[in-house]
Amino acid sequence: MTLKNNQPLRIIIFDDNNNVRDSIALLLSTTDNMQLVASFENCKNLIADVENARPDVVLMDIDMPLLNGIDAVKLLRTKFTDLPVMMLTGFEDDEKVFASLCAGANGYILKNSNIDSLIQYINEVYSGGAPMTPVIARKVLNQFTKLQPAQLKNEEYNLSNREKDVLQLLVKGKSYKIIADELNISYETVHSHIRKIYQKLHVNSVGEAVSKTISGNLLRTFFI
Amino acid sequence: MTLKNNQPLRIIIFDDNNNVRDSIALLLSTTDNMQLVASFENCKNLIADVENARPDVVLMDIDMPLLNGIDAVKLLRTKFTDLPVMMLTGFEDDEKVFASLCAGANGYILKNSNIDSLIQYINEVYSGGAPMTPVIARKVLNQFTKLQPAQLKNEEYNLSNREKDVLQLLVKGKSYKIIADELNISYETVHSHIRKIYQKLHVNSVGEAVSKTISGNLLRTFFI
DNA sequence: CATAGATTCACCATAATTGGTGATTGATAC
DNA sequence: GTATCAATCACCAATTATGGTGAATCTATG
Numbered sequence: 140m141t142l143k144n145n146q147p148l149r150i151i152i153f154d155d156n157n158n159v160r161d162s163i164a165l166l167l168s169t170t171d172n173m174q175l176v177a178s179f180e181n182c183k184n185l186i187a188d189v190e191n192a193r194p195d196v197v198l199m200d201i202d203m204p205l206l207n208g209i210d211a212v213k214l215l216r217t218k219f220t221d222l223p224v225m226m227l228t229g230f231e232d233d234e235k236v237f238a239s240l241c242a243g244a245n246g247y248i249l250k251n252s253n254i255d256s257l258i259q260y261i262n263e264v265y266s267g268g269a270p271m272t273p274v275i276a277r278k279v280l281n282q283f284t285k286l287q288p289a290q291l292k293n294e295e296y297n298l299s300n301r302e303k304d305v306l307q308l309l310v311k312g313k314s315y316k317i318i319a320d321e322l323n324i325s326y327e328t329v330h331s332h333i334r335k336i337y338q339k340l341h342v343n344s345v346g347e348a349v350s351k352t353i354s355g356n357l358l359r360t361f362f363i
Numbered sequence: 364m365t366l367k368n369n370q371p372l373r374i375i376i377f378d379d380n381n382n383v384r385d386s387i388a389l390l391l392s393t394t395d396n397m398q399l400v401a402s403f404e405n406c407k408n409l410i411a412d413v414e415n416a417r418p419d420v421v422l423m424d425i426d427m428p429l430l431n432g433i434d435a436v437k438l439l440r441t442k443f444t445d446l447p448v449m450m451l452t453g454f455e456d457d458e459k460v461f462a463s464l465c466a467g468a469n470g471y472i473l474k475n476s477n478i479d480s481l482i483q484y485i486n487e488v489y490s491g492g493a494p495m496t497p498v499i500a501r502k503v504l505n506q507f508t509k510l511q512p513a514q515l516k517n518e519e520y521n522l523s524n525r526e527k528d529v530l531q532l533l534v535k536g537k538s539y540k541i542i543a544d545e546l547n548i549s550y551e552t553v554h555s556h557i558r559k560i561y562q563k564l565h566v567n568s569v570g571e572a573v574s575k576t577i578s579g580n581l582l583r584t585f586f587i
Numbered sequence: 588c589a590t591a592g593a594t595t596c597a598c599c600a601t602a603a604t605t606g607g608t609g610a611t612t613g614a615t616a617c
Numbered sequence: 618g619t620a621t622c623a624a625t626c627a628c629c630a631a632t633t634a635t636g637g638t639g640a641a642t643c644t645a646t647g
Contacts, residue, residue, distance in 0.1 A: 246497070255479065268497025273470070273487040299623055312571025314603070327626050334606070335623095343605075344633090347536025349573045523593055538633065551596050558636075559593095567635075568603090588647100595642075604633065612625075617618100 147174040148265055151194035153211065154227065155180045155203045159250060163198065163257075170258055182206040186218055196265050197224045199244070201235055209238050216243040223264045236271075246270040296339045305332040310349050371398040372489055375418035377435065378451065379404045379427045383474060387422065387481075394482055406430040410442055420489050421448045423468070425459055433459065436466040447488045460495075470494040520563045529556040534573050 150173055154160050160178045167175040177192040181203055189197065197215070201208035212224055225246040226239045236247050246264040248257070248271070260270040298306065301322075308318045315333070319326045342348045374397055378384050384402045391399040401416040405427055413421065421439070425432035436448055449470040450463045460471050470488045472481070472495070484494040522530065532542045539557070543550045566572045 256483075259480075263497040270497045273492025273494045301624060309570055310574055312566060312568050312574055314568065316603085324624085325626055327628085328624070330605085331625075331627095333604085337605085342536060344536050344538065345568070345570045345604080346533055346573050349570050350534055350536055350577060353574060353577045525594060540633080548594085549596055551598085552594070554635080555595075555597095557634085561635085569634080591644100591646080593642100593644080596640080598639090599637085600635100601637105602633100602635070605631080607629085607631105609628090610626080612623100614621100614623080616621080 147172050148261065149174055149176045149193060149195045150198065150261065151175070151177045151179075151189065151192045151196075152198040152200075152227075153179050153182055153185070153203065153208070154198070154200035156200070159200070159227070166254055166257065173258070173261065182208075182211040182214075185211055185214055189215065189219065189222070195223070196261055197222060198227050198261075199224055201226060201228045201239065209235065209242050212239060212242040212244050225260065225264045225270070298336065298339060302332050302336050302339070305329060306336055306348065306352055309333070309336075309345055310352050312349075371396050372485065373398055373400045373417060373419045374422065374485065375399070375401045375403075375413065375416045375420075376422040376424075376451075377403050377406055377409070377427065377432070378422070378424035380424070383424070383451075390478055390481065397482070397485065406432075406435040406438075409435055409438055413439065413443065413446070419447070420485055421446060422451050422485075423448055425450060425452045425463065433462050433466050436463060436468050440467040449484065449488045449494070522560065522563060526556050526560050526563070529553060530560055530572065530576055533557070533560075533569060534576050536573075 150167060152160060152163055152175065154163075157180070160180070164175050164178060167173045176194060177188060179188055182188075183205055185206065199208045199211060203211075206214070208226060208228075212226075215222065215224060223245045224243070225248060226244045227248060227250050228235065229250050239247055246260060246269050248260050252260070263270045304322060305318055308321060313321070315326055315329045319329045322329070336348060337343050340348055340351055342351060374391060376384060376387055376399065378387075381404070384404070388399050388402060391397045400418060401412060403412055406412075407429055409430065423432045423435055427435075430438070432450060432452075436450075439446065439448060447469045448467070449472060450468045451472060451474050452459065453474050463471055470484060470493050472484050476484070487494045528546060529542055532545060537545070539550055539553045543553045546553070560572060561567050564572055564575055566575060
């Protein structure tokens with residue numbers, strides 16, 4: 140695995156369960172390129188703890204007294220924007236997965252993952268990946284195939300650059316007048332561009348255009 | 364691992380590379396609960412082959428002569444809507460990942476994954492997961508955090524049921540008149556609902572409303 | 588029962604969007 | 618060099634959306 144200057148990966152864990160902290164300590168003590176540099180049962184001194192421990196990867200439980208793991212990640216992100224944080228949780232709660240990822244967590248795995256997996260996940264999250272359970276990933280895919288009929292033939296709409304500019308602003312909810320202003324062109328030019336856009340997208344209202352654009356684009360940007 | 368009636372998982376592979384087919388055959392021959400029931404170097408008789416082999420999981424290469432793996436998945440999906448298909452590929456090409464998943468693949472992994480992983484991935488795809496590389500998954504997360512500031516505070520807009528109905532149609536690009544028609548209410552009622560919706564969402568045009576709704580909702584439906 | 592909110596509808600005036608047609612300029616391709 | 622297309626602008630007419638005000642009915646909640 141890729142290591143920083145041949146030094147073992149510095150790991151830190153926040154978990155209120157002694158057993159969990161102990162097992163992870165044991166696991167990491169038998170793993171060559173990893174080192175548990177600190178371990179805490181709550182996030183009371185989160186920022187200071189992290190500053191002192193200088194970890195390469197943070198393991199964070201979700202259900203903890205005082206400050207829960209999700210808020211902890213948010214707090215962490217105010218100081219350490221790129222520090223890899225992996226959530227550890229006992230069960231797969233969709234709401235919490237969602238909230239964690241939104242808060243800025245880089246991965247989300249179950250505590251009952253087998254030992255090899257945990258080591259692998261830590262490596263992955265350190266090297267820029269985002270380990271998540273296949274069940275979560277599956278939800279993304281389902282959404283895909285659901286939306287597919289309309290958008291994902293990936294029709295190249297062949298919008299010109301200017302048309303894309305206009306469409307982008309349209310998606311932000313701007314009116315013709317404001318778009319004209321922001322692009323320094325006349326209202327009638329905007330009108331003209333939008334006419335073309337509607338032709339190319341096969342729609343005939345802002346609603347449809349925005350809808351088609353976002354759902355297409357969002358999904359595409361996920362993977363391209 | 365979960366098995367169907369204690370029978371080993373029936374695996375089938377399509378790959379034009381003899382070495383790959385051989386290594387996978389070897390790997391699976393040493394794996395208790397899996398069985399390679401057939402192996403083909405192209406998808407010439409895809410449907411027939413699958414019908415005969417009755418696999419539980421299909422492993423599909425992408426670059427193949429005659430019919431490439433992506434089109435093969437599409438074809439497969441016309442007959443076997445739920446059959447787990449995992450793409451196997453030598454390299455991580457974003458476009459192809461995207462195209463495969465759109466075509467209906469359930470997972471996407473690299474051939475150079477280690478042996479244990481492959482076995483695990485097969486199990487996961489069979490049991491309803493969607494194994495994908497952490498790098499792909501990371502892209503999803505990045506998109507998340509990008510969109511977060513605007514939408515994902517997950518403000519409860521407290522829309523009433525009727526308002527949600529109307530908003531949903533608005534998102535589909537329907538006009539007031541058509542919405543009125545579809546919900547069997549008067550134009551003025553639609554008008555009235557939309558006024559309320561705009562208030563609650565803090566917007567004042569279809570564009571904004573649709574935008575706010577979709578980007579919020581799409582992401583949410585991925586994970587909740 | 589009184590109050591709040593959801594759902595329904597109406598009228599009015601203004602503003603914004605949509606569709607049609609047409610025209611000029613500049614760049615690019617054949 | 619001419620045909621094509623992007624980008625710009627204009628005028629006109631019809632439709633649609635937005636915002637204000639007001640009001641009736643019904644349901645649920647205290």
